[in-house]
Amino acid sequence: MxxxxxxxxxxxxxxxxxxxxxxxxxxxxxxxxxxxxxxxxxxxxxxxxxxxxxxxxxxxxxxxxxxxxxxxxxxxxxxxxxxxxxxxxxxxxxxxxxxxxxxxxxxxxxxxxxxxxxxxxxxxxxxxxxxLRPALATRIPAETPSGSCVILDVGATADCKPAYLAQFAVMGDIYARSALGVANPRIGLLNIGEEPSKGNELAREAHALLARAPIQFVGNVEGRDFFRGQADVVVTDGFTGNVVLKFLESVLGWTGRLLKDEVRTSLIARLGALMLLPSLSNLRRRLDYAEVGGAPLLxxxxxxxxxxxxxxxxxxxxxxxxxxxxxxxxxxxxxxxxxxxxxxxxxx
Missing domain, CATH: 3.40.718.10 (Isopropylmalate Dehydrogenase)
Known part of the structure; x- marks a missing residue:
């Protein structure tokens, strides 16, 4: 176009x-x-x-x-x-x-x-x-060069085959290059361990397909790796991805409320928050889903x-x-x- x-x-x-x-x-x-x-x-x-x-x-x-x-x-x-x-x-x-x-x-x-x-x-x-099947791709803040990590699928295709996840990886690679400006995105497969033999049958078979796909596949990543910047794109089925997304939303929301409660505990805390206001404002923007606006249905x-x-x-x-x-x-x-x-x- x-x-x-x-x-x-x-x-x-x-x-x-x-x-x-x-x-x-x-x-x-x-x-x-x-x-x-x-x-x-x-x-x-x-x-x-x-x-x-x-x-x-x-x-x-x-x-x-x-x-x-x-x-x-x-x-x-x-x-x-x-x-x-x-x-x-x-x-x-x-x-x-x-x-x-x-x-x-x-x-x-x-x-x-x-x-x-x-x-x-x-x-x-x-x-x-x-x-074969579509995938919803969303972004969360992470310690990556772009400042974000793409997760897909987060709700379009709940029941997946290994071939679907392989295509999700390729689509996620293209989206990260275009939308985030990442020259060579690192693609990870969400799993319960780093070894290729870990996980259920879907994860093990998908791992083998992603290893042969025309992408920079970095292997399995665990839930703890989302914010740590281990991958620019994380691939999973729509059921798991939706659970992960809503859990992350709740954690980020709870953390924000907890921080507000702590600031109100004393005058010193309020003064400290006032000094940190520019940094806190930047942090809030990074964590706010409204900054992204929406998830494309790839x-x-x-x-x-x-x-x-x-x-x-x-x-x-x-x-x-x-x-x-x-x-x-x-x-x-x-x-x-x-x-x-x-x-x-x-x-x-």
């Missing part, structure tokens, strides 16, 4: 825990930072979205760069993903993914039901030729970005920017080149 071509990024206007107002505010923030050629399309109930746009942008500064696509239905956070995808053909997710397939959208961001986003993407957009034939259900306007803004960057960096084209039919047959 040519970088000069205008990009249109869609957003599920009805997704997330906090209602359309947060989504619209995030979209307006994104338009201020994206190039003037980039447009944002709000997808959802037209009356609701128009009312939020009037409230948040009374001067109409967004102009023709902010579009609205009506969707008569929406998928709730607690709905069964497969059932909702089959039955709600006019949901904001269904329409958004169909618009990608039709070429009217270049990317789609949703802070709504993750399972429904994955299902709608697979149904309406489809997989990149040669890709392997589908479109730029589909999944955000946190509790996404703030800033997280929505960064999720939309991530979608635009994903398109501009031609990540899907790189994945298709690396995982053509020949490689799919080889690892399968």
């Amino acid at each position: 040519s970088e000069s071509r205008p990009i249109t990024v869609g957003v599920d206007g009805m997704g997330g825990d906090d209602g359309p107002g947060v989504i619209v505010e995030g979209a307006l923030l994104a338009l201020r930072e994206l190039s003037q050629e980039t447009r944002v399309a709000l997808i959802g109930d037209q009356r609701t979205l128009e009312a939020e746009v009037r409230r948040l942008d009374p001067s109409g500064s967004a102009g023709s760069r902010l579009l609205i696509e009506h969707a008569a239905e929406s998928v709730g956070m607690g709905e069964d993903a497969a059932t909702a995808t089959r039955r709600k053909k006019d949901s904001s997710l269904a329409i958004g993914t169909r618009l990608i397939k039709e070429g009217r959208l270049d990317a789609l961001f949703s802070a709504g039901n993750t399972g429904a986003m994955v299902a709608a993407s697979l149904l309406n957009v489809g997989r990149i030729p040669g890709v 392997g589908v034939a479109g730029a589909c970005i999944v955000g946190h259900g509790r996404s703030s306007p800033r997280a929505v803004k960064n999720g939309l920017k991530a979608g635009a960057s994903f398109v501009a960096q031609n990540i899907n084209e790189q994945i298709q080149a690396a995982l053509g039919k020949e490689m799919a047959e080889h690892v399968g």
Whole structure:
């Protein structure tokens, strides 16, 4: 895709825990930072979205760069993903993914039901030729040269075969090169020990495949290695990855609350915190998921970005920017080149 071509990024206007107002505010923030050629399309109930746009942008500064696509239905956070995808053909997710397939959208961001986003993407957009299964890739802070570690899969494919993990590794390698600027990413396989013989059958067979893949495979990594920078990319199945991600979120949140409690214990602690405020602010930014915005669904034939259900306007803004960057960096084209039919047959 040519970088000069205008990009249109869609957003599920009805997704997330906090209602359309947060989504619209995030979209307006994104338009201020994206190039003037980039447009944002709000997808959802037209009356609701128009009312939020009037409230948040009374001067109409967004102009023709902010579009609205009506969707008569929406998928709730607690709905069964497969059932909702089959039955709600006019949901904001269904329409958004169909618009990608039709070429009217270049990317789609949703802070709504993750399972429904994955299902709608697979149904309406489809997989990149040669890709066996998709993977959600997210970033966490780590002691790596880029300051981040990519983990995939974190929830798209719960039940995996060794060949899926081998492809996740190749897709993670491409994503780390493009999104993080890592020249030669170190790829690790999440396991319960460093030796190739450790772990279950899936881990042992995947280890053998990754060792032959066209990547810099550094072997098995353990849970303690995430923050230590042992790898730039960590590969695992979607079930394990999702558990790991939510555990890390809880630990980081608890650590932040613990630090606040300690600061309140004395005047000296408060004065010390005041002196450390710039460093603490930088630390908070590094640990805040809103800085990343969302996790790309690697392997589908479109730029589909999944955000946190509790996404703030800033997280929505960064999720939309991530979608635009994903398109501009031609990540899907790189994945298709690396995982053509020949490689799919080889690892399968």
